[in-house]
Amino acid sequence: TERTLVLIKPDGVERSLVGDIISRIERKGLSLVALELKTVSDEVARGHYAEHEGKPFYPSLLEFITSGPLVAAVLEGPRAVAAFRQIAGGTDPVEKAVPGTIRGDFALSTQNNLVHGSDSPESAEREIALWFPDLGV
Numbered sequence: 273t274e275r276t277l278v279l280i281k282p283d284g285v286e287r288s289l290v291g292d293i294i295s296r297i298e299r300k301g302l303s304l305v306a307l308e309l310k311t312v313s314d315e316v317a318r319g320h321y322a323e324h325e326g327k328p329f330y331p332s333l334l335e336f337i338t339s340g341p342l343v344a345a346v347l348e349g350p351r352a353v354a355a356f357r358q359i360a361g362g363t364d365p366v367e368k369a370v371p372g373t374i375r376g377d378f379a380l381s382t383q384n385n386l387v388h389g390s391d392s393p394e395s396a397e398r399e400i401a402l403w404f405p406d407l408g409v
């Protein structure tokens with residue numbers, strides 16, 4: 273079994289899509305290990321998106337992710353990292369995400385694309401430690 277860190281970004285909370293997104297996670301068969309509504313500090317946002325520092329969209333991305341409450345969750349299940357990325361769809365919700373995925377069904381913007389999911393088990397460990405420092409690994 274495997275764990276992954278998922279965010280329902282501020283656009284998902286703002287648009288009242290939290291229930292739908294969690295329902296999709298549950299119906300896929302992934303288990304919720306942790307779930308919390310939080311407004312993120314600039315420090316956590318920078319830690320989370322460290323790999324994107326210096327890219328043109330980085331300042332705007334930090335502003336977006338700290339703009340309001342988001343939902344952070346830890347999911348568990350077989351191949352949880354890939355399974356969540358499958359139901360999320362590709363980063364660009366129009367060119368990459370297909371209908372039937374969270375982004376393909378509900379998003380238009382590459383930045384405001386509703387969800388984040390860890391991209392590897394190693395990223396998941398790092399991100400879970402950042403978002404849920406009290407959760408034992």
Ligand code: ATP
Nearest residue numbers: 329333362363364382383384385387388389390391
């Ligand atoms: P996430 O890491 O959030 O699951 P991802 O792995 O699909 O997304 P990354 O390439 O890691 O995508 O980018 C992280 C986030 O940065 C994206 O989800 C999106 O919100 C934002 N982003 C990525 N590329 C762009 C871009 N070209 N323009 C604006 N925002 C972008």
